[in-house]
Amino acid sequence: MSTRPLRAVIVGAGIGGLCLAQGLHAAGIDVAVFERDAAPDARLQGYRLNIEPVGSRALHDCLPAHLWQVLVATAGDPGPGMGVFTERLRLLMREDAPPAERDPSEQTHAVSRVTLRRLLLAGLDDVVHFGKEFTGYRQNADGTVTAQFADGTSATGDLLVGADGVNSRVRRQLLPHARRTPVPGVGIGGKLRLDDGAAWLPEEMTSTKNMFLPKRDFLFTAVFRRRETDGATVERIGDQMRAVGLDPELLVQDAKDDDYVMWAYVAHRRVLPADLLDAPAGGRGQRLRELVTSRLADWHPDLRELIAQTPADTIERFDFATAERVKPWPTTNVTVLGDAIHSMPPVGGLGGNAALYDAGALRRALIAVGQGEDDLLPALAAYERAMLNNGFAAVRAATMYLRLATLPSRAVRTIARTFFRLCGVLPPLRRAIFSD
Ligand SMILES: Cc1cc2nc3c(=O)[nH]c(=O)nc-3n(C[C@H](O)[C@H](O)[C@H](O)COP(=O)(O)OP(=O)(O)OC[C@H]3O[C@@H](n4cnc5c(N)ncnc54)[C@H](O)[C@@H]3O)c2cc1C
Numbered sequence: 001m002s003t004r005p006l007r008a009v010i011v012g013a014g015i016g017g018l019c020l021a022q023g024l025h026a027a028g029i030d031v032a033v034f035e036r037d038a039a040p041d042a043r044l045q046g047y048r049l050n051i052e053p054v055g056s057r058a059l060h061d062c063l064p065a066h067l068w069q070v071l072v073a074t075a076g077d078p079g080p081g082m083g084v085f086t087e088r089l090r091l092l093m094r095e096d097a098p099p100a101e102r103d104p105s106e107q108t109h110a111v112s113r114v115t116l117r118r119l120l121l122a123g124l125d126d127v128v129h130f131g132k133e134f135t136g137y138r139q140n141a142d143g144t145v146t147a148q149f150a151d152g153t154s155a156t157g158d159l160l161v162g163a164d165g166v167n168s169r170v171r172r173q174l175l176p177h178a179r180r181t182p183v184p185g186v187g188i189g190g191k192l193r194l195d196d197g198a199a200w201l202p203e204e205m206t207s208t209k210n211m212f213l214p215k216r217d218f219l220f221t222a223v224f225r226r227r228e229t230d231g232a233t234v235e236r237i238g239d240q241m242r243a244v245g246l247d248p249e250l251l252v253q254d255a256k257d258d259d260y261v262m263w264a265y266v267a268h269r270r271v272l273p274a275d276l277l278d279a280p281a282g283g284r285g286q287r288l289r290e291l292v293t294s295r296l297a298d299w300h301p302d303l304r305e306l307i308a309q310t311p312a313d314t315i316e317r318f319d320f321a322t323a324e325r326v327k328p329w330p331t332t333n334v335t336v337l338g339d340a341i342h343s344m345p346p347v348g349g350l351g352g353n354a355a356l357y358d359a360g361a362l363r364r365a366l367i368a369v370g371q372g373e374d375d376l377l378p379a380l381a382a383y384e385r386a387m388l389n390n391g392f393a394a395v396r397a398a399t400m401y402l403r404l405a406t407l408p409s410r411a412v413r414t415i416a417r418t419f420f421r422l423c424g425v426l427p428p429l430r431r432a433i434f435s436d
Pocket residue numbers: 011012013014015016017034035036037048049050051132133134135163164165166167168169318337338339340346348349350351352353354355
């Protein structure tokens with residue numbers, strides 16, 4: 001087994017690429033990340049990301065302890081378990097809540113994307129290179145691989161990781177046969193602030209995430225509540241943050257976006273009138289809200305009110321596509337992670353968690369190589385098997401939820417509702433299916 005120091009080249013400074021970079025950097029492995037965006041703040045998005053235990057474990061393992069602690073302190077609490085209801089708010093099933101005493105690395109966290117990005121970039125100034133658009137790679141006779149960038153520069157390493165998202169150029173060169181297909185669903189989502197004016201919201205909607213399964217279409221809600229006030233966070237760990245060069249005021253300000261209920265309405269694409277299909281993003285919130293309201297005519301008044309009260313400027317539309325399952329390929333020194341290989345509709349909030357899982361698994365594999373316990377190609381082959389299994393299981397789950405929302409069949413709906421009702425009354429069945 002080789003004990004030569006490893007050099008890893010990562011393309012893409014998104015969630016998965018940066019989590020891997022943190023984990024390798026902390027383990028003393030030489031790593032460089034190349035990102036197309038010109039600067040760290042080029043694309044900051046305001047909404048929160050639900051990090052499930054699978055993602056929390058990876059972040060806990062990859063991030064230095066002080067950054068993990070800040071992540072937990074600034075994250076919101078998405079509440080215990082998930083409820084499944086009819087459109088008349090009749091409970092079909094409630095997923096079991098995880099034990100309260102669980103370690104934070106085994107819990108769910110609602111993290112601000114902006115804060116997560118700042119934490120993932122912290123301490124990596126010399127590692128992450130912005131303004132580097134990857135154009136292709138070349139595998140060299142000495143076993144190394146060279147990534148080429150649009151500005152004419154290049155970077156060579158022992159392995160190349162494509163963490164470059166849904167339109168991955170690394171994947172296109174490595175697996176030209178891999179396909180992404182549009183799916184006929186459409187998502188419409190909005191945010192309602194949890195201030196005094198929202199006191200009428202049913203308790204379930206302000207305390208946990210929920211799925212509403214009517215006779216057609218589908219609604220999902222999630223709650224984002226901070227665990228403590230900004231002042232309390234700064235007071236509690238402000239000194240620790242400053243000691244490692246983080247600005248606590250800036251971090252809590254980023255994480256601050258108000259507590260809110262997020263909803264996502266999912267239906268077949270044909271519910272969209274032709275003019276809304278092509279309408280430009282800005283200013284279509286009002287029309288989208290009217291559309292959802294018209295589909296909810298016989299739903300419980302509280303659900304209709306949720307949509308009616310949501311400010312139009314928070315309402316957006318999402319089109320969906322999904323990666324087709326890729327058969328394992330002969331492993332080389334070029335690999336992929338996250339959306340680059342197993343992208344999926346955001347129904348269920350699984351994509352980012354799958355990218356984090358990959359980062360955690362690849363980190364472990366490369367540490368074993370760096371310590372001389374394994375050779376690079378067998379380690380990468382084992383990583384790719386685990387990554388494909390986990391990633392495409394998430395793709396299947398997201399696709400199943402989407403099918404449920406878009407299939408016109410009443411019979412399928414009835415079976416699904418019966419299934420959740422059975423899970424509701426049979427705890428062993430529920431635990432077998434829904435415990436992570
Ligand atoms: C509305 C919405 C809500 C979501 N909510 C959740 C949620 O709650 N939980 C969850 O787990 N997931 C969620 N997701 C999915 C999640 O955002 C993605 O699955 C996740 O970001 C994938 O991470 P990644 O690192 O693979 O790719 P990305 O985060 O997309 O990163 C890819 C990076 O590669 C860079 N790049 C691309 N091409 C090049 C190139 N040629 N050269 C150099 N760099 C390049 C990009 O600029 C980008 O920075 C949601 C998605 C959407 C759309």
